[in-house]
Amino acid sequence: MRILIATAGSRGDVAPFTGLGAHLRAAGHQVAVATHSTFADTVRAAGLEFRRLPVDPRAELASDRGQQLLRTGSGPLSVIRLLRLGRSFMPALGDGIVEATARGTDLLLTTSATTPLGQVAAEAAGIPSIGLYLQPIAPTREFAPSVTGTRSLGRTGNLLAGHAVEAATDRLFAPAVRQLRHRLGLAPHSIARARRAHPVLHGFSPVVVPRPADWRPGLDVAGYWWPHPEPGWRPPDRLTDFLAAGPPPVFVGFGSLVVPEPEALSATVLAALRAARVRVVLQAGWSGLGAADSDDVLTIDDAPHDWLFPRMAAVVHHAGAGTTAATLRAGTPAVPVPAQLDAPFWSARLTRLGTSPGPVPLPSLTAARLAAGVRRALDDPRYRDRARAVAATLAAEDGTAKVLAAVDRLSA
Numbered sequence: 414m415r416i417l418i419a420t421a422g423s424r425g426d427v428a429p430f431t432g433l434g435a436h437l438r439a440a441g442h443q444v445a446v447a448t449h450s451t452f453a454d455t456v457r458a459a460g461l462e463f464r465r466l467p468v469d470p471r472a473e474l475a476s477d478r479g480q481q482l483l484r485t486g487s488g489p490l491s492v493i494r495l496l497r498l499g500r501s502f503m504p505a506l507g508d509g510i511v512e513a514t515a516r517g518t519d520l521l522l523t524t525s526a527t528t529p530l531g532q533v534a535a536e537a538a539g540i541p542s543i544g545l546y547l548q549p550i551a552p553t554r555e556f557a558p559s560v561t562g563t564r565s566l567g568r569t570g571n572l573l574a575g576h577a578v579e580a581a582t583d584r585l586f587a588p589a590v591r592q593l594r595h596r597l598g599l600a601p602h603s604i605a606r607a608r609r610a611h612p613v614l615h616g617f618s619p620v621v622v623p624r625p626a627d628w629r630p631g632l633d634v635a636g637y638w639w640p641h642p643e644p645g646w647r648p649p650d651r652l653t654d655f656l657a658a659g660p661p662p663v664f665v666g667f668g669s670l671v672v673p674e675p676e677a678l679s680a681t682v683l684a685a686l687r688a689a690r691v692r693v694v695l696q697a698g699w700s701g702l703g704a705a706d707s708d709d710v711l712t713i714d715d716a717p718h719d720w721l722f723p724r725m726a727a728v729v730h731h732a733g734a735g736t737t738a739a740t741l742r743a744g745t746p747a748v749p750v751p752a753q754l755d756a757p758f759w760s761a762r763l764t765r766l767g768t769s770p771g772p773v774p775l776p777s778l779t780a781a782r783l784a785a786g787v788r789r790a791l792d793d794p795r796y797r798d799r800a801r802a803v804a805a806t807l808a809a810e811d812g813t814a815k816v817l818a819a820v821d822r823l824s825a
Contacts, residue, residue: 414824417518418545419447419510419527419534421466423669423699425735426524427452428640429547429616431459435641436813437820447513459641464513467505503530503589510534511593520823525550529586530593532607537597541823544613545816547734548755551613551632552576553625559758572627579605614815617738620806621762636812637738643717652694655711656724659692662711663787664722666696667731670752670775675700678778682729683710685783691726691791718743727790729783732756732772737763744804746796748786750775767799 416437418430427448434444438460445462449469456463507530514521514534521542523531528544535542548559552575554568566574583604590604614635615622624634656662665682672678679695679702686693692709695702696716703712718736722728722743730736732749737759740747747768749760752775763769770789773782790796 414820415443415445415517415519416522416820417445417447417464417514417520418522419466419513419531420524421448421468421506421526422524423733424452424455425669425733426526426547427455428735429638429738430522430545431455431461431641433545433616433638433813433816434461435459436817440817440820442820442824445513445516445518447510458644464516466509466513468502500585500588503586504592506530507533507589507593511537511597514538514540520820528611529583529590529604529607532611533590533593533597533599536599536602542611543816543819543823544611545638546613546615547617548758549615549617549622549625550578550582551625551628552579554627555625556758559755563757563761579608612819614819616812617734618741618807618810618812620803620810621738621741621766633815635815636810637742637807638812638816639719639738639742640717640735642719646717646720648716648720649713651706652711652713652716655692655694658708661724661726662692662694663689663727663729663791664694664696664725665702665729666736667698667700667702667750667752668696668733668736669699670731672700672775675702678702679704681778681780682783684780686710686787688780688784689787689791691787694721694725727787729787731775732760732763734759741766741768741800741803742807744797744801746770746790746800748773748783748790750778750783752776766803768796768803770796 418434420426420430430446434446438444445464446456447464447466450465453463510527510530511534519540521531521535521540522545523542525546532542552572554572557566557571558575558578561574565571586604612631614633616635616638618636619634663686683704695704695712697703697714704710718739722739722745725745727746727748728740729748729750732751747763749763749769749772751757751760751772760772764771770786773786
């Protein structure tokens with residue numbers, strides 16, 4: 414079967430599908446990934462075909478609209494900011510998914526960011542589609558929407574808020590979906606109606622987010638899809654030398670966040686980790702964080718999390734879904750620094766699991782608060798013990814099994 418995975422967003426929205434795609438390929442399928450050009454090498458390194466989607470996600474996050482989203486953080490206003498950010502490039506994204514699908518596809522796998530447009534492309538091509546989501550976005554009474562913060566609104570309030578976020582998301586996609594359906598000669602069809610019949614598998618562990626009991630049939634939790642190992646990757650000598658020269662350091666990295674003043678954030682982080690009396694591996698990320706190398710500080714570019722994180726004493730990160738998963742997999746205590754959208758949700762999950770002493774939100778980040786959070790994560794052995802226990806549970810799970818079974822049912 415010729416399978417196309419269409420995903421849009423940051424590295425964390427792409428990397429899990431390299432591993433999943435490699436498993437599908439090993440099962441005998443032809444697999445392509447449609448995503449942004451910046452991730453072409455990542456896709457090809459996993460042995461998968463790359464098909465281009467428009468938009469430069471880093472440039473969008475660095476734009477005025479992207480910075481407004483960062484300043485907003487999470488909560489209802491963040492959804493509005495996200496709508497404004499995405500509305501301008503949705504038509505081009507839809508065209509890109511249609512073009513990628515037309516290059517030979519029997520099954521389209523979509524993410525939460527590509528499903529409304531992907532369903533149109535699949536309908537036009539006469540093929541089935543399945544959703545593969547990295548966040549729980551369907552309304553439920555059990556928790557508030559993952560993009561609105563961590564405070565429960567009560568069972569009824571959580572459900573109503575979930576439907577409100579769903580309706581707002583539909584409004585984001587509606588103009589582009591109408592335009593795309595018209596261009597492809599398809600009859601009008603509501604996004605909400607299409608969603609109700611769409612099967613979705615979620616790429617996180619039920620240990621981290623159990624399947625809500627009130628989700629409709631067709632929504633399931635599959636388990637994590639781990640990124641494909643980077644073939645031929647070797648740690649640079651300066652990194653292995655640094656690790657060997659002293660006790661395990663603390664990792665600090667904010668991944669795809671693009672902050673307006675990276676020098677100031679770097680200075681705050683360094684002051685915090687010096688106050689905490691720990692060595693630091695600082696990852697530049699999309700913000701371009703950095704500091705002069707010394708006996709206690711090393712700045713690095715990208716390094717595979719599955720190699721790096723188990724060698725750390727703790728991980729300070731922005732609480733994106735992918736980095737949260739990598740930290741849990743490594744069995745390393747975490748100090749999340751959530752900034753926007755679903756990051757507070759994942760931070761709360763880490764705290765609930767007992768692998769983190771709690772978040773230090775970016776808007777209120779100070780050197781003193783971050784230092785205190787790091788010391789709590791390191792000084793109380795319960796965080797390390799609990800992190801290792803969760804990692805052992807995740808290691809026994811197979812997040813690809815339900816996806817492979819769903820694909821097999823369609824190809825039988």
